[in-house]
Amino acid sequence: MSTDTILLEKPKVFQQAAAEAAWQVVVYDDPVNLMSYVTMVFQKIFGLTKNKAEQKMLEVHEQGRSALWSGNREEGELYVEKLQGYLLTAVLEHIPCPK
Secondary structure: OOOOOOOOOOOHHHHHHHHHOOEEEEEEOOOOOOHHHHHHHHHHHHOOOHHHHHHHHHHHHHHOEEEEEEEOHHHHHHHHHHHHHOOOEEEEEEOOOOO
16 A cells, blocks of 8 residues: 555636636725715725725725625626716726635
């Protein structure tokens, strides 16, 4: 009986699942919307507490952008569409998978 360690390759199914989950919703700062409005939208769409929504809003205001959510592409597209419906500048960005 051999005690050698056998290394298996990472299954492609898991690699594909990880790639599909590698998306983030990013909101960019704009000169139009009030801070209180942006906070309210974050609470409504993402179910954030007021404090967490304010933190994310300040991140957008001070850094010019904030990643609010990450996950699969389809769900991310829905979040972007909702944010844009409230006239916020939002995009879906792919998060590169580490190799």
